[in-house]
Amino acid sequence: MTNTLLQGHLLVVVGAGGVGKTTLAAALALLSAQAGQRTLVMTFDPSLRLKDALGVGDAAKDDAVRVVGVGPGALDAALLDAKRTFDRLIHTYAPDAAAAQRIFSNRFYRDLAGNLAGILEYMAMERLFEMQAEGGYDRIILDTPPTRQAMDFLQAPERMMHLVDNKAIRFALDPWWDGEGRRGLAFRLLAKGAMDLSDRLIGRRFLLDVVEFIRAFAPLFAGFKARAGEVQSLLRAPDTRYVLVAGPGPERVPDAMFFLRKLKETGHHLGPIVVNQLHPDPGPARGKAPGLELLRFLADRDRRGLELLRGLFPEGQEILPLALELDPPTDLQGLGRFAQRLAVARSGGAAK
Amino acid sequence: MPALDRLAERQLVLVTGKGGTGKTTLAAVLGHLLAARGRRVLLLEVESRESLHQALGAEPSGGAVVQAGPRLWFQNLRPQTVIEELVREKLPIAYLARRITESPAFHQFVEGAPGLKETALLGHAYRVLHGMHRPEVDVVIVDAPATGHGATLLAAPGLMAQAAEGGQLGEMARDLATYLADASRCGLVLTTLAEEMPVQETLELLQMLGTRLDLQPDLVVVNGLYPAVPEAGPQGAWADLLRARYRMNQEERARLARSWAGPLVDLPLLPLERGPALVAALADTLRGADR
Numbered sequence: 309m310t311n312t313l314l315q316g317h318l319l320v321v322v323g324a325g326g327v328g329k330t331t332l333a334a335a336l337a338l339l340s341a342q343a344g345q346r347t348l349v350m351t352f353d354p355s356l357r358l359k360d361a362l363g364v365g366d367a368a369k370d371d372a373v374r375v376v377g378v379g380p381g382a383l384d385a386a387l388l389d390a391k392r393t394f395d396r397l398i399h400t401y402a403p404d405a406a407a408a409q410r411i412f413s414n415r416f417y418r419d420l421a422g423n424l425a426g427i428l429e430y431m432a433m434e435r436l437f438e439m440q441a442e443g444g445y446d447r448i449i450l451d452t453p454p455t456r457q458a459m460d461f462l463q464a465p466e467r468m469m470h471l472v473d474n475k476a477i478r479f480a481l482d483p484w485w486d487g488e489g490r491r492g493l494a495f496r497l498l499a500k501g502a503m504d505l506s507d508r509l510i511g512r513r514f515l516l517d518v519v520e521f522i523r524a525f526a527p528l529f530a531g532f533k534a535r536a537g538e539v540q541s542l543l544r545a546p547d548t549r550y551v552l553v554a555g556p557g558p559e560r561v562p563d564a565m566f567f568l569r570k571l572k573e574t575g576h577h578l579g580p581i582v583v584n585q586l587h588p589d590p591g592p593a594r595g596k597a598p599g600l601e602l603l604r605f606l607a608d609r610d611r612r613g614l615e616l617l618r619g620l621f622p623e624g625q626e627i628l629p630l631a632l633e634l635d636p637p638t639d640l641q642g643l644g645r646f647a648q649r650l651a652v653a654r655s656g657g658a659a660k
Numbered sequence: 661m662p663a664l665d666r667l668a669e670r671q672l673v674l675v676t677g678k679g680g681t682g683k684t685t686l687a688a689v690l691g692h693l694l695a696a697r698g699r700r701v702l703l704l705e706v707e708s709r710e711s712l713h714q715a716l717g718a719e720p721s722g723g724a725v726v727q728a729g730p731r732l733w734f735q736n737l738r739p740q741t742v743i744e745e746l747v748r749e750k751l752p753i754a755y756l757a758r759r760i761t762e763s764p765a766f767h768q769f770v771e772g773a774p775g776l777k778e779t780a781l782l783g784h785a786y787r788v789l790h791g792m793h794r795p796e797v798d799v800v801i802v803d804a805p806a807t808g809h810g811a812t813l814l815a816a817p818g819l820m821a822q823a824a825e826g827g828q829l830g831e832m833a834r835d836l837a838t839y840l841a842d843a844s845r846c847g848l849v850l851t852t853l854a855e856e857m858p859v860q861e862t863l864e865l866l867q868m869l870g871t872r873l874d875l876q877p878d879l880v881v882v883n884g885l886y887p888a889v890p891e892a893g894p895q896g897a898w899a900d901l902l903r904a905r906y907r908m909n910q911e912e913r914a915r916l917a918r919s920w921a922g923p924l925v926d927l928p929l930l931p932l933e934r935g936p937a938l939v940a941a942l943a944d945t946l947r948g949a950d951r
Contacts, residue, residue: 319940324679324680325678325679325680326678326679326680326681326853326855326857327680328860397725444929476737501737507827508825508828517823532869554758555680559933559934562709566709587901588897588898588901590896590898591896591898593896593898593899595892595894597889597893598888598890598893599886599889599899600885600894600898600928601931602886602887602902602929602931603901603902604931605931605932606929606931609933632901632905633714634900634904635904635908636856636908651890
């Protein structure tokens with residue numbers, strides 16, 4: 309390796325959509341396995357791209373599947389199913405089967421909970437935590453979903469802890485809802501006002517569904533909160549590094565900067581930045597060949613983007629240029645060729 | 661009937677596609693084409709980082725409605741702002757409204773409630789179209805958020821209507837869902853690149869739209885196509901790369917065309933930065949290709 313891409317126990321690959329994150333995560337995992345490490349690559353992308361690149365089927369849903377053994381090292385792959393993880397968590401933390409059943413049959417849980425912002429991301433982190441605790445892996449490489457939602461991963465544990473402490477939730481747990489409890493008149497009036505207002509805006513049934521959901525969930529909160537704290541520590545551990553993949557050209561630079569700012573703000577450790585899919589300069593070719601002018605433009609645009617990004621960082625930051633592939637890897641061999649290019653990418657060097 | 665003729669009759673046009681597929685530029689292109697036909701057009705962008713203004717050659721809107729040409733306006737919209745406005749409207753007591761919109765619980769509700777932000781965005785577009793807004797416009801083109809599937813946006817009002825049944829929000833969402841389902845008033849344009857994953861996701865989206873929402877797009881645009889370089893033409897690594905990109909584009913485009921028999925337009929990758937010149941060039945190509 310001519311770069312530090314493989315440093316760290318947990319590598320999280322982040323970046324906007326369509327910049328080749330998943331392929332890069334898989335290639336990194338292959339390199340890691342070839343270096344003798346027992347390696348797991350996990351993807352949470354619902355489009356299940358990794359399945360194609362690695363040739364693993366639905367069997368890899370939720371459980372790790374062996375892709376290839378390389379001497380002492382090995383490469384496993386797992387595709388995450390967030391809803392399954394959520395269900396399993398409920399089984400784990402519910403005090404008894406009846407409590408779990410109450411959650412599963414709640415309308416809010418069935419229809420909506422899966423769509424709640426941050427919940428699926430949290431489940432992804434939770435599964436990661438389980439895998440790293442049980443799996444005996446030397447290294448785990450995590451591919452994140454495209455777009456900025458990926459950053460929800462980082463804040464998911466915090467949000468989960470926050471949610472459990474939320475005033476609105478404690479309010480929902482209050483026996484006032486059942487016409488019981490020994491609350492004073494002021495509280496009752498306030499609560500009634502809040503209820504009437506919510507009723508006018510979002511409807512009483514929605515409110516009651518949510519209250520019921522929260523109550524069904526309450527016995528699980530302590531376990532959830534403790535776990536979320538552990539997950540958070542894992543994400544911020546010095547041995548957990550974030551590899552940022554950026555697309556080519558100046559137009560993509562603000563996207564990359566967004567991710568970087570978020571990482572920094574939330575106390576996570578940035579590893580190398582990979583600038584992917586750079587168009588190569590056609591060199592001294594002459595004539596009016598179709599495409600020549602276009603490729604010159606694209607190569608120049610991508611070079612300007614790379615320079616712009618380099619200018620925004622201090623000398624020490626690794627920024628690895630990677631050229632657009634002739635043929636994107638569709639099998640393990642192709643992935644191996646891509647991995648070799650990745651292994652020799654150098655900061656400050658030209659695109660490989 | 662050419663797709664542009666049909667789109668020109670719509671009130672609301674949603675442009676959806678993954679990030680990096682040229683969605684914003686396409687929204688600007690459609691805005692220009694419909695404005696050129698005499699429609700008054702408002703382009704709505706929802707990303708917190710503005711980029712529509714670049715395509716139009718204007719300054720960032722900062723949330724205001726800005727004119728970008730004859731009969732063409734644009735606005736960057738923050739769903740949070742729209743929801744706060746809604747609360748203020750329903751709650752005439754300013755103090756109370758402020759207490760609500762500033763509370764952490766409200767923020768979590770807005771962030772967390774499924775479909776709420778999407779419903780607010782579409783609700784804003786609806787209100788613009790129904791005269792509660794200046795300038796009056798005939799068409800609103802929404803550059804849909806890149807996050808999640810386009811189907812999420814379209815399904816949101818239905819989901820919200822079901823969840824908040826009985827409340828004012830639920831009623832608003834139900835009206836919206838009915839409106840969106842009306843193909844004579846609402847149109848949909850999908851953009852994709854001719855690459856494996858974008859095409860795969862477009863096919864999944866087409867299927868989901870058909871089965872879950874009974875909707876069909878008016879137009880699918882295949883963006884950023886590499887040009888053909890004849891085998892007998894120039895040689896060298898650069899020519900091989902372009903040929904390989906072209907081959908991949910054609911294979912993926914064919915895969916899309918096998919599952920989508922409706923209007924499909926190809927747009928080339930051009931040696932132009934995002935901006936008015938690119939928009940004008942693509943508008944010409946789109947007009948020419950749409951017959």
